[in-house]
Amino acid sequence: MILDVALLALLWGATVVRIPTLWRDQRQRALWAAVCAIALAKTVSFAPIAAQLDVPIVPHLLGVTSAYFLLRFIALVTHTGVRARQLALLVAVLVALCVLDLVAHGIDTEAELLATEQGWAVAAYWVVLEAYLGTVLVTTSMLFWRISGGAPAGLPRAGLRVTSIGTALVACYAAVKGSLVLAHTLGTDVAFSTVEPIGRTAQTSGLILTIAGLLAPATRRARAAYEAYRSLLVLRPLWKAMRDAFPEVILFTPRRAVIELAGVDDVHLRLYRRVIEIRDGMLALRPYAAPHGSSPAEEATAIVDALRRRASGAPLTEPGSWAPVGPAMADEVAWLSRVSRGLAAPSRTPTPSESAR
Structure with a gap:
């Protein structure tokens, strides 16, 4: 029995x-x-x-x-x-x-x-x-x-x-x-x-x-999917900041993302897409970014300051650049995750109003 x-x-x-x-x-x-x-x-x-x-x-x-x-x-x-x-x-x-x-x-x-x-x-x-x-x-x-x-x-x-x-x-x-x-x-x-x-x-x-x-x-595969979805959640504050500032960087609508939940492999695709969307947003934000240190916390601070400059319409005449990361996608995810954690402080960004995509 x-x-x-x-x-x-x-x-x-x-x-x-x-x-x-x-x-x-x-x-x-x-x-x-x-x-x-x-x-x-x-x-x-x-x-x-x-x-x-x-x-x-x-x-x-x-x-x-x-x-x-x-x-x-x-x-x-x-x-x-x-x-x-x-x-x-x-x-x-x-x-x-x-x-x-x-x-x-x-x-x-x-x-x-x-x-x-x-x-x-x-x-x-x-x-x-x-x-x-x-x-x-x-x-x-x-x-x-x-x-x-x-x-x-x-x-x-x-x-x-x-x-x-x-x-x-x-x-x-x-x-x-x-x-x-x-x-x-x-x-x-x-x-x-x-x-x-x-x-x-x-x-x-x-x-x-x-x-x-x-x-x-x-x-x-299940462990890899879990790690990918956890990274999606960690990256969300940084992604949300880029999405709110530059809606055009979003590749697919949230409704499409819900449909993609049907497959395990799609979690990795969503993570890859999220990194691309973040990087596109940071590229568009670069004219407002002041030179800064190379640590994740300093980059997070630089992003917050750049978003404020953009909101006030004051681009810099000599902008800085974002930290180079690579060459593997895993390196990119790890770095952006650390930056996103620094950006997630309540004093910097509002509480997300939507679920992770």
């Missing part, structure tokens, strides 16, 4: 966290759909919910759908496979499962019921289900392991290999489950009450490894 709860939390967490990737490309959308479908499958198969629904086939249909999106992800990554054929195979498997479920008058998933006399329709159901899932999972495992060799060392490579191990573990569960059901139908005595709990633990553990592996490389 604890493992099931942990898996559900991980699955839905991954589903929510990866929502911004829907705007990135088809591969990310396929991967998100696979995670979302398996999250739904494990939710409806969770004991308290399953007892209320009492439709054992639903988690299986969702699991097959999740496998289809994994197959689509693989096809998009490797540039192989025809979508029409994959979709036709999905429909064929779903229809076959529904027909076999009707013929068998319902599929039993509990260990005690699996151990009872089962007909050929039940065996065919499990073979079709586990063969499809197993094939897709083995293919997925091989893909992730192969591409892990070319991934950067550290979390990206480790995450891909953990995902590969997780999908391989789930594939083993599918293969063993299908084989045991078929063997039982052929007359072999199978202790499902002993085997099934072990198999489900292996399946759950494999899914946890799979999702954890998929999330591992994203932690670096």
Whole structure:
């Protein structure tokens, strides 16, 4: 039960966290759909919910759908496979499962019921289900392991290999489950009450490894996005001063910026744009800037004085220049952040009336 709860939390967490990737490309959308479908499958198969629904086939249909999106992800990554054929195979498997479920008058998933006399329709159901899932999972495992060799060392490579191990573990569960059901139908005595709990633990553990592996490389991106957004907030006083003095330096409207919140990558684009807007404003303010020292605090003071001169319409005959910074964008962000902190004192600038853009 604890493992099931942990898996559900991980699955839905991954589903929510990866929502911004829907705007990135088809591969990310396929991967998100696979995670979302398996999250739904494990939710409806969770004991308290399953007892209320009492439709054992639903988690299986969702699991097959999740496998289809994994197959689509693989096809998009490797540039192989025809979508029409994959979709036709999905429909064929779903229809076959529904027909076999009707013929068998319902599929039993509990260990005690699996151990009872089962007909050929039940065996065919499990073979079709586990063969499809197993094939897709083995293919997925091989893909992730192969591409892990070319991934950067550290979390990206480790995450891909953990995902590969997780999908391989789930594939083993599918293969063993299908084989045991078929063997039982052929007359072999199978202790499902002993085997099934072990198999489900292996399946759950494999899914946890799979999702954890998929999330591992994203932690670096999430950390970078957090740092970028924090820099956006730190730069806001300086940016607001430039925006209020020179509205023409703004590249996009605040409404456009709200739309851009949909993607993680856009945080870095917004930070880059904010630096450009600040630098454009400082360039326009340069005729009013007196010579000053090279520290961030002195530059912040010089900006405040220059803004006052501009407001009074008194440009300098021999203006100074702003501190040269570079060459990397990170250097620019770090310097302007220190200047912005110096500018953010209540005695210098008013409290921002708008949220960070």
